[in-house]
Amino acid sequence: MCPAGSSRWCPTPEQVMILEEMYRSGVKTPNATQIQQITSHLSFYGKIEGKNVFYWFQNHKARERQKLRRKLTKQLQLQQQQLFHHYFDSLPSPAFQHHSYYNSPPPFPQVT
Amino acid sequence: MCPAGSSRWCPTPEQVMILEEMYRSGVKTPNATQIQQITSHLSFYGKIEGKNVFYWFQNHKARERQKLRRKLTKQLQLQQQQLFHHYFDSLPSPAFQHHSYYNSPPPFPQVT
DNA sequence: GCAAATTAATGATTTATTCAAG
DNA sequence: CTTGAATAAATCATTAATTTGC
Numbered sequence: 001m002c003p004a005g006s007s008r009w010c011p012t013p014e015q016v017m018i019l020e021e022m023y024r025s026g027v028k029t030p031n032a033t034q035i036q037q038i039t040s041h042l043s044f045y046g047k048i049e050g051k052n053v054f055y056w057f058q059n060h061k062a063r064e065r066q067k068l069r070r071k072l073t074k075q076l077q078l079q080q081q082q083l084f085h086h087y088f089d090s091l092p093s094p095a096f097q098h099h100s101y102y103n104s105p106p107p108f109p110q111v112t
Numbered sequence: 113m114c115p116a117g118s119s120r121w122c123p124t125p126e127q128v129m130i131l132e133e134m135y136r137s138g139v140k141t142p143n144a145t146q147i148q149q150i151t152s153h154l155s156f157y158g159k160i161e162g163k164n165v166f167y168w169f170q171n172h173k174a175r176e177r178q179k180l181r182r183k184l185t186k187q188l189q190l191q192q193q194q195l196f197h198h199y200f201d202s203l204p205s206p207a208f209q210h211h212s213y214y215n216s217p218p219p220f221p222q223v224t
Numbered sequence: 225g226c227a228a229a230t231t232a233a234t235g236a237t238t239t240a241t242t243c244a245a246g
Numbered sequence: 247c248t249t250g251a252a253t254a255a256a257t258c259a260t261t262a263a264t265t266t267g268c
Contacts, residue, residue: 013184013187014184014187014188014191017181017184017185017188018188024241024242044191045191064242064243065243065244067243068242068243068244068251068252069243069244071251071252071253072243072244072251072252114261114262115260115261118260118261119235119236119259119260119261120234120235120236120259120260120261121235121236122235122261123234123235141253163236164235164236167234167235167236167237168234168235170236170253170254171234171235171236172234173254174254174255174256175233175234177254177255178255
């Protein structure tokens with residue numbers, strides 16, 4: 001995990017939490033000034049440098065995109081299977097939009 | 113327990129145990145195929161549909177996260193208080209007001 | 225002990241995001 | 247800038263635990 005004499009930065013849970021909150025709040029690629037401010041704020045929770053913050057945002061943004069791309073790729077690969085299961089599933093997934101227009105109580109196709 | 117004409121799925125203890133075990137084993141957001149497999153496996157222990165499995169994983173994941181988040185938030189609040197008492201230098205609240213991001217839609221000035 | 229009342233868990237819906245494609 | 251696809255967050259609604267007065 002995070003050895004005492006670790007050669008690289010190990011964010012504390014608090015630091016991660018705050019960074020993620022900032023990311024969600026719209027800080028995607030902070031500029032130098034923002035990075036400095038963030039760094040001094042987060043240094044309360046543990047050792048941290050500006051470059052750590054810089055890298056964190058770079059990596060986080062990249063990995064979020066990666067995640068999405070992988071998901072989409074997987075989907076494509078699964079399309080065949082999904083087609084096959086189409087007639088057998090009672091699935092809402094994925095990202096089901098049940099626009100319950102008017103009350104159609106069984107929200108899903110139910111092809112059991 | 114589970115009323116006869118219940119309007120919603122009531123998992124049996126066996127089903128819950130297996131679902132939790134799967135979750136611990138790394139199944140966090142199963143895709144349609146996995147959901148179907150899980151469903152047919154669990155249907156041995158009682159009535160169950162794909163959408164129940166889908167919802168269960170969504171809810172379980174969200175609520176695990178919630179638990180962690182609450183814990184960290186508590187810690188943060190404690191530390192903030194301690195900090196405030198110790199130095200009552202009031203953390204100059206830099207550029208990033210993380211205004212709990214579900215408040216105002218345009219999230220951030222975006223100085224990119 | 226036992227229900228009615230109240231609170232906590234949790235299944236099911238809706239709403240707000242995210243990234244990327246067009 | 248808008249939209250599609252997928253999700254995660256927030257919320258609603260019902261079931262289970264529990265508390266309370268008798």
